[in-house]
Amino acid sequence: MGKTSASQGPGARPDPVRSFNRWKKKHSHKQSQKKQLRKQLKKPEWQVEREVISRLMQNFEKINVNEITRFSDFPLSKKTLKGLQEAQYRLVTEIQKQTIGLALRGKDVLGAAKTGSGKTLAFLVPVLEGLYRLQWTSADGLGALIISPTRELAYQTFEVLRKVGKNHDFSAGLIIGGKDLKHEAERINNINILVCTPGRLLQHMDETICFHATNLQMLVLDEADRILDMGFADTMNAIIENLPKKRQTLLFSATQTKSVKDLARLSLKNPEYVWVHEKAKYSTPATLEQNYIVCELQQKISVLYSFLRSHLKKKSIVFFSSCKEVQYLYRVFCRLRPGISILALHGRQQQMRRMEVYDEFVGKRAAVLFATDLAARGLDFPAVNWVLQFDCPEDANTYIHRAGRTARYKEDGEALLILLPSEEKGMVQQLLQKKVPVKEIKINPEKLTDIQKKLESLLAQDQDLKERAQRGIEPVSLAVEAWSLNHWTAREVLKCFVSYIRSVYLMKDKEIFDVSKLPIPEYALSLGLAVAPRVRFLQRMQKQPNKELVVSQDNKVIEPRTLSLTSDEVEEFRAYFNEKMSILQKGGKIPEGTEYRLASGISDGEEEEKECEQEMEEKLGKTKGSQPQSVSSNKEPQKNKEVPVQFLDRDDDDDEEDDGLNADFIKVKRRNVFGLDLKENKTLQAPARRNKRDNQGKAPVSWGTCRCTVNMFLHPSLIFVLILMSS
C-alpha cells in the first residue's frame, strides 16, 4: 500500500517524494511573492499608496466601536499610527473611540466631551487621514482648516499636529494674528492644514490675494462654544460663506450650549452627535476634587497668599476676572516672594510673551500661573495640581472650563473656588444644576496669613524710597525708579480696583453678582490703598438705579455708553509726575512737601476706567468681536506710554489683545449662515467681501481636477514641510 516509511515508526526515513513536493510548493510560493514584490516595486509610490488606501477604506464600514481600545484598531495609515506611537498615544479615549470611526467614514460630527478628554486627537487623526486618503500634496493647496477661539489654543493644537503628523508629507501652518500679515501672506498659499483663529483667517480671506479655500475638504471648529461666546458669530458667518459647501465638518465642544446647537444645526450636514458624557453622573472628570470656600472680598488676597505658601511644591493656576487684577497682583506677589515662581498670562500681553509664558509654565515642576479666562478653555498645561478660582466665574460653564485645566487625561487634580458670601447661594446652585459636585470647606484660621499689613508696608516702602530720593538721600537714578514705581503702583492698584468692581458690575447674572453688596472701602484697603477711591460709574448707577443695561446678541450685559468717566485727580497726578520727572532728569531737586499724596488724591481715573472698559470688553469678547468698528474707536491712546519707566518690564503693559478683540480689520458679510440673532450689528454692515476671489477676476485654481497629474509628478523628495508662521 502507499504507506510511507515515515509513517511507519519513529526511526523510519522520510519519504523523499513527499518532501520534494512540500519543498516545491514552498519554493513556488516564495517565488510568486518575490514576483509580486518586484511588480510592486515597479509601481510608482502613489499607486502603491492608492492600493493601501483602498484596502483601508474597505475596512471603514467594518469599524466596531465596541472592539476599539487602541489607535491601531482603527484602519489608519502607517504614517499616522507611527506619529501617534512616537508621541506616546496608544490607547484611545472615549471621545476618540466614538468619533474617529464616524469621521473616517466622511460623516459630519458634533463631538462633546468633558474637559481634558482628548478632543484634539479626535479631530486631528481624521484630518490627517482625510488628506492622506486623497493623497493630498502641497500643490493641492488648503485641504483642512482648524479654527480655534484663541491664539494659545491654536498654537497648542498646532504643536500636537506637528507631533502626530510628522510622518506625513503635508505642510501645516499656524495663523493667529499678532504677527506680520505680509510675512504670513507669503506663506499661506503653500499650507495644506491651517490652524488659525477666526479674526486672522478672515483678514487673510479679505486681504491676501493669493489665499483661497476653494479646494477645502475638512473644516474643524474646536471649542465651538467659545468661538461664539467671544463674539465671532459674524466672523464665522463670513468665513463659512467663503468655504466650499461640499466639505466635511467636525465640531467639538466641552459644553453643550444653545449657541453650539445652533451652530451645529446650521453648519453641519446630517451630523452624528457624539456626547460621550451625556449620561455621566457629573460633568467634570471623576479624578477632579472640587471644593469651595466662602470669604469676604477683603480677605481674598490673604487667602491667596496663604494658599500659595502652603502649596510651594505644586503647580497651580489662579483665575482672575480681569487683566488689571492679574497685572497688579502678579507684580505685588512677585515682590511679596511667597517662595514659588509666579507667572502671568493675560490678553494684554504681546503674543510672543504669551507663548513664552505658556512654555515656561509647561516646563516648570512647581509654579503658579495668574491668568484671566484666556487660559480657561482648551489649553492643555500638563501636570497642573490645582486650579484656584480667585474670582467667581461668570457661569457654571466657565467654572467647568477653568477647573478643567487640571485632572486632564486620567490625572488627579483639585479645584478650589473662592466665593463671596453674596455669590455663594446662586453659584453653588448653578454648579449643582450643571452636575458639578462641589463641597464647601472652611479656611483654617491658623493657616491664614494676613497679608494686608505686608502689602501696606510694601507700598509705604515705595513711598519712603520716593521721599528719600526727593531729599537727595538717594541718587537720581534711584529717584527716577522710585517715581516710576510709585507712579506704577498708583496706576496699577487703581486699575485693579476699578476693573474688579466693573467686572462684577458687568456680570449678567445679577442674582449672583451684586455690585451693591461689595464691601468697597474694605476691598480698597486690602489692595493697599489708604482710602477707597470714588467709583463714578457706581455713583451714577446709584443715582440712576433704573437705568437699563444694554444686552448684547448673546445676552451679555454691555455697559451703556453714557457712563463715560472723567478724573481731574489722575490728570493732576500725571501733570505733577511729568513735571517732577523733568526736574529729576535735569539733575534738579524737588522741593520738599510737594509730593503728590497718592492715597488721598486718587479717584476713579477716566483713563483707568476706559482701559478697564476695554478690558472688560475683552472678557465679554462678543461686543468687540461682533462690532468691529467700535473697537478702533474705543481704543484709547496709551498715555501711560509717555511715562519713562526704567526698570519695569513694560511688556505686560502692551495693549496687545486677543484675536477676538483685535477685530477692527474684520469686514463682515451679513448673510447669517448660522441663523444666529445678529440684530444689533445692522448698522455695522461692511461692504460685502469679495466673494470667493473669482468675483475679483482672479480665477481660483482648481487643483481638484488635476490631482492625478500632480500625483504622477510627485517626487519623493517633496516631503513634510512645516511652516511655523509665528516664529
Ligand SMILES: Nc1ncnc2c1ncn2[C@@H]1O[C@H](COP(=O)(O)OP(=O)(O)OP(=O)(O)O)[C@@H](O)[C@H]1O
Ligand atoms: N489617547 C490618548 N492617550 C494619552 N494621552 C492622551 C490621549 N488623548 C489625549 N491625551 C492627553 O490628554 C490631555 C487632554 O487632551 P485634549 O487637550 O485633547 O483634551 P480636550 O478634551 O480638548 O480638553 P479641553 O476641553 O479642556 O480642551 C492632553 O495632555 C493629551 O496629550
